[in-house]
Amino acid sequence: MLFSGARASVEPFASALESKCGCTELSKEGRGVVLGRLGEKPAQVMNMKMLMLLQFGLLLVLLPDYIVEGKRDPVLYCGACRALVDELLYEIKKVNPKKTTEVGSFRIFPDGTQEKNKIPLAKSESYLTEVLENICDRMNDYSLHVDPETQEKSYKRFAPRDGEQMGTINFNSFQFNPDTSNYLKFACESVVEDHEDEILSLIAQEADSLADKLCVKKSGFCQISSHAEL
Numbered sequence: 001m002l003f004s005g006a007r008a009s010v011e012p013f014a015s016a017l018e019s020k021c022g023c024t025e026l027s028k029e030g031r032g033v034v035l036g037r038l039g040e041k042p043a044q045v046m047n048m049k050m051l052m053l054l055q056f057g058l059l060l061v062l063l064p065d066y067i068v069e070g071k072r073d074p075v076l077y078c079g080a081c082r083a084l085v086d087e088l089l090y091e092i093k094k095v096n097p098k099k100t101t102e103v104g105s106f107r108i109f110p111d112g113t114q115e116k117n118k119i120p121l122a123k124s125e126s127y128l129t130e131v132l133e134n135i136c137d138r139m140n141d142y143s144l145h146v147d148p149e150t151q152e153k154s155y156k157r158f159a160p161r162d163g164e165q166m167g168t169i170n171f172n173s174f175q176f177n178p179d180t181s182n183y184l185k186f187a188c189e190s191v192v193e194d195h196e197d198e199i200l201s202l203i204a205q206e207a208d209s210l211a212d213k214l215c216v217k218k219s220g221f222c223q224i225s226s227h228a229e230l
Helices: 002-021 025-040 048-062 074-093 125-141 180-204 210-218
Strands: 100-108 114-120 142-146 153-157
Touching: 074 125, 074 142, 074 153, 074 180, 074 210, 100 125, 125 142, 125 180, 142 180, 180 210
Parallel strands: none
Antiparallel strands: 100 114, 142 153
């Protein structure tokens, strides 16, 4: 009974996987192997490799097309990049500008000790790396926004930060979807992973218009005309 239930649960999964990836061979061979082996030799089939295969197939079914096909949704990635910068600048502003930390330099004294320099804490690699580790969790506070006049799509923060006043928000202009924050977080993590060095460098240089320099010039996620305030 246990494996007859497992067999029944694989049938819709197989259909969904075929639809998602266009795997016509799954109907001819794969479906027969999976369903037949489940009925004949369940102990051999339900092993770790089988479970990994099912998990991978389920991932293909659930992920959006632009992720499965290797494409990057420009609205999503532009929104994730600008949201990342906005959250990062917010954290930097919270740090006392007089607070410093010591970092080593390339200069070595005759006694073998390394010269130490003091820099603002908020611009140190150790501080920024720590902030970047969890910053993409903030994407839960963003959602897709459609401008009622221009129909331009962008990702905006809809939830105020602690002690922050955001003014009047037209929630009718937001498209809330349970999966949106997950997709935006995935995109945010990709931006951090691919461009962490550029982020640290731009902040160390006190670059103006950080969002434009990172999201337009460095990464190419956004176009100049697609700038939207977060």
